[in-house]
Amino acid sequence: MVDITNKKTIYREAVAEGVIRLKPETIKRIKEGTVEKGDVLTVSSIVAIQAVKKTPELIPLCHNILITNVKTEYEFIDEDKIRVRVRVKTTAKTGVEMEALMGVSLALLNIWDMVKKYEKDEKGQYPETWIEYIRVVEKIKKEI
Numbered sequence: 001m002v003d004i005t006n007k008k009t010i011y012r013e014a015v016a017e018g019v020i021r022l023k024p025e026t027i028k029r030i031k032e033g034t035v036e037k038g039d040v041l042t043v044s045s046i047v048a049i050q051a052v053k054k055t056p057e058l059i060p061l062c063h064n065i066l067i068t069n070v071k072t073e074y075e076f077i078d079e080d081k082i083r084v085r086v087r088v089k090t091t092a093k094t095g096v097e098m099e100a101l102m103g104v105s106l107a108l109l110n111i112w113d114m115v116k117k118y119e120k121d122e123k124g125q126y127p128e129t130w131i132e133y134i135r136v137v138e139k140i141k142k143e144i
C-alpha cells in the first residue's frame with residue numbers, strides 16, 4: 001500500500017463509465033419495467049453504491065476512504081446499448097478512480113445478471129451480449 005500519511009486532504013471526484021450491449025427486445029423490457037427480476041436500473045444503482053463502498057475489500061492495495069457521494073446515471077444508446085456512468089466524491093488523501101471503476105463494473109454485471117434470461121440463444125450462449133469501454137472519463141482534485 002502506498003504511504004499517503006503526509007498528503008493533504010483535498011476534494012476528489014472521479015467519473016467512470018462503461019457500456020453493455022443487449023438485444024433490442026431486452027432494452028425495451030428494461031425501459032418498460034417488464035424484467036422478471038425487477039427494476040434493473042434501480043437495483044444496478046444500489047449495486048454500484050455497494051461496489052464503491054466495498055472497493056478496498058476487493059482490491060487489497062486500495063485505501064479505505066470515506067465516500068461522501070455516489071451518483072449513477074444511465075443513457076440508452078441506439079437500440080441495443082446502455083451507458084452506465086458512476087460519479088464518486090470524497091475529501092481524502094487519495095483518489096476515487098478505482099471506486100468509480102468498481103461501481104461501473106458491478107452495475108454493468110448486475111444488468112447482465114438481471115436480464116440474462118432474455119439474452120441467451122437456443123444453446124444458452126450470449127452471442128449478442130457484451131460489456132465494453134469501461135474507463136475513467138474524469139478526475140477532479142481541488143484544495144479545500
